[in-house]
Amino acid sequence: MREAIETAATRADCVADSAGGLTFHISDWVRPEPGSYDDWSGALVLVRRGAGPADDAEVRLPLGPTADGRLQAALPGTVALPEGRWDVFVAYGEQEPRRLVPGLHDLRSLVDRRPGPSTSPLSVRIPYATKHGNLSLRTWRRVPHAEAGEIRLEDGTMTVSGRLYRVEHPDGWLDGAVAEARCRRDRSLVCTAPVRGDGATFSFTLDYARLAERWGGGADLWDLWLRPADGAAAPVRLARILDDVADKKEIFTYPVRTVDAPHGTAAVRPYYTVDNDLSVRVADPD
Known part of the structure; x- marks a missing residue:
């Protein structure tokens, strides 16, 4: 598991959808170098706590710029994440990933969620603030x-x-x-x-x-x-x-x-x- 490192005040807003997906928006990111995003290689990195080296311990989601100048990464409900707690980092190129802190969370679609009929595994992801003020996800994957x-x-x-x-x-x-x-x-x-x-x-x-x-x-x-x-x-x-x-x-x-x-x-x-x-x-x- 990647050790937590000192956090710069980089916040991620989270928006949940009724299908179990999450979208992350980073609004106060400082570009690693001046210029355009033509060579952008940023990623949102999810690291599962307690996972061994042979486990599915890390997921990288590409970050891309949006029209309003923010960076965005999507975690669809169809992406299989093992159950557990995932710490959320942001990375650029070969730089060491940095922890993110929670911004605004729009989780209205999760309240009284009623999944539709299906026999595929049920994916649930809920972002939350850790006791140290960092952003993490609690995930479940269950069938039935x-x-x-x-x-x-x-x-x-x-x-x-x-x-x-x-x-x-x-x-x-x-x-x-x-x-x-x-x-x-x-x-x-x-x-x-x-x-x-x-x-x-x-x-x-x-x-x-x-x-x-x-x-x-x-x-x-x-x-x-x-x-x-x-x-x-x-x-x-x-x-x-x-x-x-x-x-x-x-x-x-x-x-x-x-x-x-x-x-x-x-x-x-x-x-x-x-x-x-x-x-x-x-x-x-x-």
Whole structure:
């Protein structure tokens, strides 16, 4: 992975489209040398964090001038980017790439995004500012995808509604499907609930007391999946990625509910992981 270097105040504005693409506009770039753009060889460079030398660790997008004097690079939704976090640089010729900082982001097309029918992988890219103030992208690439929507908490249960994407026949996929809560501490512990399907939409209800039955203190984390009937397809992780929020863990928060368990009183709440996947935490009360 390329090490971060000291950043000049070069900003990139980002515009998202409903197909998962991004366009980058650089308005305060200083030309490396005087003259025209006839010999321009600039690039926007995306570098994936944590990628090994044999991985797809770098993507270069050509930069070109626009009529208003800015530089522009396009990242179409059809360009396959592995899931992860990508740091954004600008480069000219053989010069060392420099980190970009966020400018104005127009992400309106990502809010309540509803992808059209397709069986191709679903590409999601959300630009965001790192804790150091640099520009990065959070990317997902999933097929199929189970998008979590409303989460309703009542009477010691949680009811999750959502929608299935990127399957050829979603009606048949949901017939007989179940929701699975898988315990990270012990993968043999799985709690299931029937799924109610209506076209591509689904819902299910999990009983908190069932999740707490095998809890023995500390914190148990349960990851939520959809599993089709009869092993017709691979299970799908529930996540919420079809909006403009790159990191939901500290933003989408849900109240804690307490339930009686064999070990004692347990505090239970749903939450989104650092990857925006949906999970449930069973732990000691604060």
